[in-house]
Amino acid sequence: MAQLELDIAVALRAYTLRVGLTVAPGETVALVGPSGAGKSTVLRAVAGLLAPDTGRIALGEDVWFARGGDRGRRVALPPERRAVGLVFQDYALFPHLTVAQNVAFGGTAVRAAELLDRLGIAALAGERPTNLSGGERQRVALARALARDPGVLLLDEPLSALDAHTRAVVRGELGDLLAELALPALVVTHDHRDAIALADRVGVIVDGRLRQLDAPAQLLRAPADAFVAAFTGANVIDGLAVQPWAVTIVTGPEAPAPRSGIRVVQGTIDGVEDEGPRARVRVGGLVAEVPAAQAASLSHGEPAWATFARADAHTLAHP
Known part of the structure; x- marks a missing residue:
């Protein structure tokens, strides 16, 4: 290679x-x-x-x-x-050809059969792309790209x-x-x-x-x-980048007791996004990733505090 x-x-x-x-x-x-x-x-x-x-x-x-x-x-x-094997964003499959014919377009019929079997879609060989799910179309496009070796x-x-x-x-x-x-x-x-x-x-x-x-x-x-910090999902605050899983959400009638090295941001529960066993919770401009069970107990608009350890944050370079 x-x-x-x-x-x-x-x-x-x-x-x-x-x-x-x-x-x-x-x-x-x-x-x-x-x-x-x-x-x-x-x-x-x-x-x-x-x-x-x-x-x-x-x-x-x-x-x-x-x-x-x-x-x-x-x-x-x-x-x-x-x-080069190229998989386009929209997959660019030929709608008038079968799955097997689409894949063979990039190589040979024998190679197409091998790849369909390898990718677990051999049963779809005679189907047209319009009859496939998104995941199936993606596999067909990948097989066609690989057919060129x-x-x-x-x-x-x-x-x-x-x-x-x-x-x-x-x-x-x-x-x-x-x-x-x-x-x-x-x-x-x-x-x-x-x-x-x-x-x-x-x-x-x-x-x-x-x-x-x-x-x-x-x-x-x-x-x-x-920019890199925000694009990768980190919270950016006062020249610091902190990942959502390092942020803790605290609710209740009173703010958490001050502790050395701990930042506290006051706000309300502005939104909860379910992500299976975890959830992303927005408080005071920060996003925290918490267990789904904790997220289920939170109410929109409820007073809350987002906290994180300064040691878990990364100091960003000046532009």
């Missing part, structure tokens, strides 16, 4: 996207960020659907694109000559079209499959939870720049700035 290398610049309407990174064999890198940040542009450049203004894209010794460097070499291989796998918002329950199930299946394939993989998503669950490293892109590229645990533990 070869590693994917890219170092590109693409002039967009509001800014120039500049991204450089290496994805090792068996590694999954997720790119997250707001809409329009440049995430999907990176995928399109790797796939050959868009030509950067300058830079280099290569899979091992196989150079797919080179311009403005590399000793003046100019290369721009078309998509069909790049060993790619050297790189690209996934553009692979879970965005799924409902919450299906998303959780497919997220786990996709994570297992990515580990099994041992390919360099790039995943674009706007959901930091998908990125953290699927990726070995997560890159946060804002206005065409990588604000931070780190392992998920490091991204959560030490976000580079307030």
